[in-house]
Amino acid sequence: MTAVAARELRDGEVVFVGIGLPNLACNLARATHAPNLVLIYESGAVGAVPERLPVSIGDPALVTGALMVCGMADVFQYFLQNGRIEVGFLGGAQVDRYGNINTTVIGDYAAPKVRLPGSGGAAEIAIHARRTLIITRASKRVLPERVDFITSPGQRAKGKSRRELGMPGAGPVKIITDLGVLEANAESGEMELAALYPSVTLDAMRAAVGWPLVARATIAALAAPAARELTLLRDVLDPHRRYLSGAA
């Protein structure tokens, strides 16, 4: 999953990095096919080259050796809102049929069953990044038909498309999961199955999605992570398995 996400990044792109699997994916890409990837963290580190895996997006290792460190007012206004971020990476407790993400509450906002951390920078990243990649495990609980609360908007929200709502970026173009990859339909905005891991059946994928999943005419086979990618992930980038579990 992390390896697949890393492959989505093109060398030289400007990426807004979140903690967890997005951070791993970006650092894996930088160590393999995209050495010129420019990592920007919402904490203010621009062109960060962390020597150790940051536990948080404000880790001191992000500052040492970075190209630039700026205040957060500059990151959000002059980099993100200015349209300079090419790729945003987001995860979420719930992601729905149109790529809307919920990281706020399970249940009712006023009296939630589970209070999640909230938006952080996710709302504005989903709105402004030129394209957004969502990375999350697949299950009906995580991929419901509709999220309980829209924290970060996807392709369609409240009956309107992104364009109609005035959002500049392309929004979530892919949802990368541990079973397969969904891609946004350009017209309907709906997330459709585009690729599967070789060991995963179409039925298994459908069973993990909370809406009637449309499968594209051609489903690509996802290549398993190469030995080098696995070694980098498991031995170099995340030796303590803070973020990786079985599905790399």
Add this chain to the structure above:
Amino acid sequence: MRDAIARHVRDGDTVVIEGFTHLICFAAAHEIIRQKRRDLTLARLTPDLIYDQMIAAGCARKLVFSWAGNPGAGSLHAFRRAVEKGTPALELEEYSHFGMVARFCAGAARLPFWPLRDYMGTDLPVANPRIKSVNCPYTGETLATVPALNPDVTIVHAQRCDADGNAQIWGLLGVQREAAFASERVIVVAEELVDASVVRADPNRTIIPGMIVNAVVIEPWGAHPSYAQGYYDRDNDFYIGWEPISRDPAATDAYLREFVFGVRDRAEYMAKQPELSARLKARRQMAAGVNYGY
């Protein structure tokens, strides 16, 4: 620290102890807890462990924030208990990071609001009616607006400052500058006191001018378990270890009893944990000076 908090932090105040992961003044928070301040409105982008501790200690009536997690570790459980169970009762006013940043920008510029291209298609304005919108008088575009945030007191942690409170900060700056300028009162807490000539030798590094500062406190290790670039590392072990402590109210109380109520000040807190210094002290990575001559 005791005098600065006694004089400048009052029950019912809107208090900001900023620092985005970096330079979070836990020492000030612990003193506020010791002095049993109540009914505070606590504002920060991320509550971090610092406000989780203050919420657990019963200091807070309200939280203004944008992300309430413990990255890589789990949740802020005192915060979650307050919101999910009402123990203790906690009012929330929630934004996104950009929204909070924009609130401080407006506050610092003494404007009533700040416009941003944000929140369309999200439920955040539904949850928080203080997020509004305005039609641009020039282009007609609808922009979101957030109200200014002007704290009663902001506590800034810096690497060094002079006796007048001219504070120099390097590494992640967060929104410390904006929060300080937006605030009625400012307390600067620094790792090191330096002569004014040191500040004047590198004026680009001065982030908080002494003219807006009400009190100066020199408190080495004042940010632990947060960090000070060039002085000590973030105590990631502590942050990860906070997950089981925070999850269990009895364990949280025991932590506060031992490390907050059970010590007179930060010096005693550090003396109680002698291994911290050896484990976290920063290595040297100096930047060459620049020529300010003309």
